[in-house]
Amino acid sequence: MDKVVANVSAALDGIEDGMTLMLGGFGLCGIPENSILELVKKGKKSLTCISNNAGVDGFGLGLLLESKQIKKMISSYVGENDEFERQMLSGELEVDLIPQGSLAERCRAGGAGIPAFYTPAGFGTEIAEGKETRIYNGRPHILESALTADFAIVKAWKGDTAGNLIYKASARNFNPLMAMAGKITIAEVEELVPAGTLDPNQIHTPGIFVQRIFQGKAFEKRIEQRTTRKKE
């Protein structure tokens, strides 16, 4: 089955104002940067974006914040950019903060047909307010619901024409989970190869979860915190 689309513009076809998008990545690592640039170009507004973080000023989701296309962010850790803080404090931007593990599991559950699950994370905190609680194995848990999206946009290292994906190192993060939870999942990859080229033993995301795939034109892969040591 050929999932290849001609370019990033065709890949994002059908994204409309007010839709919910999932965007893979942790910090700036493993984000679908070509798609984000194209989203800015397309200018669709009032988007709800589910992403662990919200980029930085001038890069990643920071770009969509600057162009005021995001109505609501669902994330676990944000505020690495001034524009985010400004919009949040002024009330322009809705923010829903979720524990990172719960966010990951809620995406996984959304793609796995599990409507909700109990987790110990957040019990006794404000996150638990209004949520059902239940004791399992003598410990309290709270009920968290699954997340899905109109479009999930993920970034992989290698992909094939059938939509199978392989991620690199810690750029995997939320990408495989969001790939499962999109009604339509778009994968942008650094290297697109014919089906049959990738070893089926090494596939992280099977092609069944991916509807559209394209090779990104260029990847800046900006580093948020460059830390090194000197050679002795």
Added chain:
Amino acid sequence: MLDKIGIAKRIAQELRNGWYVNLGIGIPTLVANYIPEGIEVEFQSENGVLGMGPFPFEGEEDADLINAGKQTITTLPGASFFDSAESFAMIRGQHVQLTVLGAMEVSQNGDIANWKIPGKMVKGMGGAMDLVASADNIIVAMMHSNKAGESKLLKNCTLPLTGVGCVKKVVTELAVLEIIDGAFHLIERAPGVSVEEIVGKTEGLLIVPEFVPEMQL
């Protein structure tokens, strides 16, 4: 009194052979530099790395390989990568033996607050709530008092909680304290620090044994 490195060194003494360990941002990260001889541990980073190594050499940074603090890192032989759901399965599923993290407040029954100050910009809890929710062994690394000079070891936390009844041990620049049955127990004092000073700077219920040994670093 200890500096940050001293706190990290003392926590490193808690490491046991074969443990998988998650280190938070700040002082906890320094613990990795002082692993006692003969002890083999593997560090987990909740963004999806097991077997974290030191920072890369200049020019060898890989944008695809970072830790939970978004810093460029390396891996050691035996490392593995995984997605965020699997990562928190390791954490919630109690496959990680030790979590070390910082805190703004800890209460005498082991509650921890470290993610939000009302009225100030809220950046989010990241993985902290998942990390403290089910770990059996949580050590907090922090200063004994806040910048205003108020004790951070309290009867009850005043800030929004990250988790309840979860902290087992606290290491500060002054002391090592264990939390048992709703009280801080003074286990060790830092070199040159008197029991009186620790008592004076601890607001929560503090149990002091007759003899309090000095830390051996």
